[in-house]
Amino acid sequence: MPNKLSSITKAEILEALDFIDHNGIPKDNEWNQYWIMYNRIPYPFKHSVHLASKFKIDFRSDHFYRTRISELGFNIQFKSEKGKDKAPKFWIGASYFGESPNHIPMLEDFIKNSYWATDHDFSSKTGKTIDKRLSQVSINDRIAIRFFSRKNSTIAIAALGTVKSIDEIHNGHLEVIWDYFPKLYNGPKPSGQGAGNWWNTFLEISRPEDIELIFDHEITNKRLSRLTWNLEHGYMSPSGRQGKSKDLKSHEGQFGYGHEEWLFDNAKLIDGYHYGFLEPVRKYQKFHTGKIYDVTFYTLDADSSIRYEVGEVYGLEVIDEQLADSIKQQYKTNGWLQEMEQQIIACGANDNGFSGFNGIDIFNVRYRPENLRINSPYKAIPKENAIYSAQRYTFIQDTSFSLNIEEEEEQFIFITPFPPSSNDGKDTNEDTGQPKRKKSFRKPKEVEIVYLHDAISIALTQKIRGIHQHQNVHPEHPAGYGQHRIDIVVNTNQGLVFYEIKTYPSILTAIREAFGQLMEYSYWSKHNRAVKIIIVTQIPITPKAKEYFNHLRDKFNLPLYYQSFDLSTGHLSEIT
DNA sequence: TTTCTCGATTTTGCCACGAT
């Protein structure tokens, strides 16, 4: 009798996955144990197959059917509901039982009976380390079985799977659901610092590149990096000596500026990238070259010794010397290098030798400006945070340093000024009872990312024209008074919709800048009313901002909305 | 900034021996 699913083709499954991409997963189908992995994105197995069959075939997701579908070329993985949100760990296990002379191959049994185990005596020396490692395994961790050749220093992965249960862990036994149709690595053994000892019976691997290689699983490589103090200029040009290290041995102390002070100067772009410099990268350039990081920046105000979280950037790439040199050459050609030199002089620092630096000492990283988020204002890091014990410019990986600063609960209560008599009649209500640090703190300087504004404007116009037809979408529409122009005006059945694009690196600044303009455009003249006013930025909405828009609409009946536009994918978010 | 030291991690050597 033919398999119920034998009529389903690969193309139909792909179509179903595409449908899910656009329409999401219905609530009822979110509870799922088996997932089709496609382009590293998990799709619920049963729902996907159902869709592919146009709901014609009713079946229970069992081993037989999963095998059938996986044979079409789909990797299917198990993931339990338990501890679903926890980040998995990645383990490598041996394929044999027994000690040296008497090896018993176990792979077949492991696969057939859905487990991995070791027969080690946990009282022996190596047994104890294995026991210790096993105790750190949790449900949904991933595990691989390896063969190896010590002579050639190569490994071959024989199976990949997910830990389903750890109940028998004290017996050295893990219940594992092995992947269907896995991509199995076979090649040189990961080596070097952080690779772990692959000859061990059981080990955890943690380097992102290894996890990607073995498990085809992408890990965001998060780092913390300290920046020199540059509040006044918002890392768009050197800000002079105030708040900086006074240590004459450091570059900063010696010259009065650091090369990272142009890190957020997004007006200077080459092929969509901004090139900058990070001191912690310089120290281990060789190690970091070619890697990609999500970096959170913090800074230290040397005058108050308060540390602040400045912002973060996603997908920061560490470049090599060759590229750095060619970028320096381009900066020279564009006259930007000279501009930078003038900025050094303008802030009162010493520009001696600036033009003589190697490319790699001026540029060692690059990022796309749309991936930059700046806190406005910078978030003060509580004194208890471990970051206060980090003294140097290092690229911190340790999660114990995680900033994770809670959004400050805004509190506004009226503060009674001191009565005049208490202080010779002078008003001293500036720092009433508050810690001193607050008084000198101002918002960072931010500028709009001009290129991004233009690019979004063009792409968005095109996108909306696809929906509302060419003649109903007018970019750069005159506001009807003065020389002002509205970024995009759309003529819909319900009336006019105004779009204002803002590309500041912080969402709050973007909203603030757009708000006044939009109010003016729509209400300055009573005829020009828009039915909807939409602020568009490159930053996905935050819960706080969402609340703000709801509040504005509730309280004042303003038809004000927010959308974010992802330039790389051309995706426009829901209206919020 | 450079060099040194120390501890931790990783690699290699050696043993034994069955499988190829």
Place this chain on the structure above:
DNA sequence: ATCGTGGCAAAATCGAGAAA
């Protein structure tokens, strides 16, 4: 003849902090 395999130990390497 050569290789895969795990334990154990020794050797090599690495990273971070201290000292120079």
